[in-house]
Amino acid sequence: MQIHAHGALVRLENGELASINETEVAAYRKFLERAIQSEREIELEIVRRDRRLEAKVVPAQRDDAFEERLLRFNQSDEGERAEGDAHASPRRRRRFVPKKRDDIQP
Numbered sequence: 001m002q003i004h005a006h007g008a009l010v011r012l013e014n015g016e017l018a019s020i021n022e023t024e025v026a027a028y029r030k031f032l033e034r035a036i037q038s039e040r041e042i043e044l045e046i047v048r049r050d051r052r053l054e055a056k057v058v059p060a061q062r063d064d065a066f067e068e069r070l071l072r073f074n075q076s077d078e079g080e081r082a083e084g085d086a087h088a089s090p091r092r093r094r095r096f097v098p099k100k101r102d103d104i105q106p
Contacts, residue, residue: 003032010044010055018046018053028057040064 001011008020025032035042044055 001036003029003036008032012044012046012053012055013041016053018044018055020044020055020057024057028059031057031063034063034065038065 001009001017003025005022007022008025010018010020012018020032032042034040043058045058047054047056
């Protein structure tokens with residue numbers, strides 16, 4: 001929901017608010033900022049401390065923007081390979097045969 005100097009504040013699916021401490025925010029700041037900008041849900045581990053909820057970022061996250069870029073890159077690479085194969089000559093196998101020598105006498 002918001003990142004500030006002493007941590008972050010997030011709204012959970014059930015509507016409750018949880019805080020993320022500043023060391024956790026320092027480790028995952030860019031990830032959290034991208035999640036806020038894209039309004040993407042992230043996975044958190046919730047710990048109840050008295051009446052407060054503390055959240056910890058689960059490190060095994062999937063970056064959807066990166067996955068999309070990777071998919072587009074792979075699709076463009078396949079397209080270039082298909083174009084290259086259409087213009088390329090067929091591949092030939094090389095056979096290594098021992099050189100015939102005329103100077104060998106029985």
